[in-house]
Amino acid sequence: MNRRRFVVGRVFASAVLLVAAASLAPQRAGAQQAQPVRSPAPLVAAASDLQFALDEIVARFERDTGIAPRVTYGSSGNFTRQIEQGAPFELFLSADEAYVDRLAERRLTRDRGTLYAVGRIVLFASHGSPLRPDAEMKHLAARLASGEAGRLAIANPEHAPYGRAAEQALRSLGLWNAVQPKLLLGESVAQAAQFASSGNADGGIFAYSLALAPALRDRGAFVLLPDSLHAPLRQRMVLLQGASPAAERLYDYLRSPAGRAILRQYGFVLPED
């Protein structure tokens, strides 16, 4: 019986410990929500073609201002759905301005935002892939015709603007029907780039800004596709309702010469103001 009591005591003690730990937890969660007031950490949703360019901009912004934005990368379509459902983002950098227009019409944004960049796409083949990238995708067409072609990674056109641009380019060249059974669809353009460069696919069509990033540049060969092959990827950013002053500063920084220089370095075409 003593042993039983001991065991019960131990259970009780550990239960008390757990409850104590849990009662701390909500306070810490609360402290985090209150954080934007003390040391601001604006929440940013960014199209994943910006993954490397924005990381660099944010690092420099943090050094200059002491503000450490919290950035989530994903596909613009998914972010739009999440923002409509109440996700607490403050600044949204979309890869397609139609999503910003849609949010603006639903009065979820401050205004109609700013065009910050125009994106381009590349055809990429990883080292060791038999595919040779060329601007007219002639080699890809030949491999499709001969039945040798392997997988081609693109972002999911349903909700990723770069996936739509890839689809348009393949359609412009009359390859869409032939390539369909070979397509590998990434959740976002970054995942498409990851599939394409991992050596598990012949190659892929994704953002120029990702192909230029150090992590990818050395993994394969790529060619910039003519922008006549697809509708322009007009990328618009917008402050959402409830954006903090810290988010406004990042928004301004992105439009400043320093921010624009980094975007240009990652292959974006910049709109003139």
Next chain:
Amino acid sequence: MDWTALGLSLRLGLVTVVLLLPLSFLLARWLAFGRFRGRGLVEALVALPLILPPTVVGFYLLVAFGRGSPVGAAFESLFGQPLVFSFEGLVLASLLVNLPFAVQPMQNALAAIPPNVRDAARCCGLSPLQAVRRVELPLALPGIATAAVLTFAHTLGEFGVVLMVGGSIPGETRTISIAIYDRVQAFDEPAAGSMALVLLVTAVIALGITNTLARRAAGRTGP
């Protein structure tokens, strides 16, 4: 290594265990000792998250607790923030998907208590509450511990539901499983690898503990 994500996952696991275990104990006791119509239905409902695809659970959570739903709207007007894409939303989702992991081990442990032991407790004049505290809790202890370990470990690993209702917000809803996914997409394999290792080791430890507990429980009630 994303320490914020690891901390968030540990906190989510702990909060889930603390909130879920007492509720599940009551449910498990009801299922183990209660004789009522529709018990099979309740057991099936409890087990549902085991076989339902996480995307289905996530979809229904979005529908039930999203901005357009009565529950979501009420939460938002009370607390000034939406329930989905918040830590509180993850806790709620986590409670639901972990129900079978918490209830089933405790239900089995309670059902394994010989009826004559419970009868003896009653004959000795123990009140129902005393019987729970001095007979049922100690005898069901391995089951309770297994429930806690499984719930905790499963919460660390949950991906699909968190992806659907979380939104990968750093420090709020970006759990370690989501952080691994994000790091892979960012070509950051070293970080993804070290975080995956943390989850692998956690899973091995959790299984080791539950197996030991199960053996100990079998040794005690066996012949």
